[in-house]
Structures are given as C-alpha cells and as structure tokens.
Amino acid sequence: MKYKSLHDIFLLKLQSLYDIESEIIKALPKMARKATNPLLSAAFQEHLEVTKDQKERLEKIFEELGEKPKKVKVEAIRALAEDAQWLTKQDMSDEALDAVLIGAAQYVEHYEMAGYGTALAWAEHMGHDKVAGMLEETLNEEEKTDKELTSLAERAMNEKALDPSMSDED
Numbered sequence: 001m002k003y004k005s006l007h008d009i010f011l012l013k014l015q016s017l018y019d020i021e022s023e024i025i026k027a028l029p030k031m032a033r034k035a036t037n038p039l040l041s042a043a044f045q046e047h048l049e050v051t052k053d054q055k056e057r058l059e060k061i062f063e064e065l066g067e068k069p070k071k072v073k074v075e076a077i078r079a080l081a082e083d084a085q086w087l088t089k090q091d092m093s094d095e096a097l098d099a100v101l102i103g104a105a106q107y108v109e110h111y112e113m114a115g116y117g118t119a120l121a122w123a124e125h126m127g128h129d130k131v132a133g134m135l136e137e138t139l140n141e142e143e144k145t146d147k148e149l150t151s152l153a154e155r156a157m158n159e160k161a162l163d164p165s166m167s168d169e170d
C-alpha cells in the first residue's frame with residue numbers, strides 16, 4: 001500500500017495543489033487576453049502574479065517537510081479549463097463573455113479553496129504549524145480573489161443596469 005498514513009495523503013494533496021497552481025499559471029494569461037473589461041483583465045494579471053507566489057510557497061512547504069516538489073496530474077483542473085474554453089468560444093456579447101470568464105474563474109477559486117482548506121486542516125491535525133500558516137496564507141489569498149471577482153461581476157451588472165444604451169431591447 002503506497003498511501004498508508006495521513007502524512008502520505010497530505011503529500012499527495014500538496015502534489016495535486018502544485019499541479020493545480022501550475023495549470024492556473026498557464027490559463028490566466030489567456031483569460032486576461034479574452035476579458036473585454038480592462039478591470040477584469042487587470043484582475044486576472046494580478047492574480048497571475050499571486051498564483052506564481054503560491055506555487056513558490058508550495059515549493060517552500062515541500063522543503064519544510066523535507067520533500068522534493070512533485071506534481072500529480074489533476075484531471076479536474078484541466079476539465080475546468082476546458083469547460084471555460086468551450087464557454088468562451090460561444091457566440092456572445094462582450095458583457096456576457098466577461099461574466100462567463102468571472103464565473104469560470106470563481107469555479108477555480110472555490111475548487112482551490114476546498115483543496116487548501118483540506119490541506120490546512122490536515123497540517124493542523126498533524127502539528128505542522130509552520131506549514132499550516134503558509135497554507136492559510138494561500139487560502140486567504142484565494143478567498144480575497146473570489147470576493148474581488150464577485151464585486152467585479154456586481155459592478156459590471158450594475159453599470160449595465162444603469163446604462164440604457166446597453167439594454168438588451170433594441
């Protein structure tokens with residue numbers, strides 16, 4: 001049996017998070033290019049930098065645990081990226097495209113929050129206090145990004161609601 005202890009599956013979880021962050025680093029520049037709202041595009045660019053730091057933080061966590069950084073291929077994050085790509089290829093208005101991009105990014109944020117939440121709980125349970133602190137830092141960043149995406153979406157919808165030239169009725 002390869003995975004016997006909580007420590008074994010904790011390492012597996014970290015290896016999956018390491019793969020997930022790497023995939024997000026590949027996806028975010030594409031999302032920033034597709035976004036039509038400059039604020040959304042800037043938010044994706046900013047999150048790209050945060051994500052690069054999160055990947056490095058995972059490398060430090062592996063080091064802290066005396067392990068080499070390693071990835072396990074996570075199909076779920078690739079499926080989320082594929083789903084987002086399919087959606088953005090549909091024929092839609094600029095506002096709809098931005099809304100779809102925000103929705104896709106929030107899917108990913110919630111997925112990451114679940115993963116980091118689990119890893120944090122396990123780290124705390126095993127008494128890896130320093131590692132737990134680092135995982136919490138990333139979890140807080142993901143939550144912050146999620147909230148920023150929500151306020152961008154609300155703002156875009158409110159602006160559209162106030163601007164009669166952007167009405168759906170012709």
Ligand SMILES: [Fe+2]
Pocket residue numbers: 021024051054112142
């Ligand atoms: Fe992340």
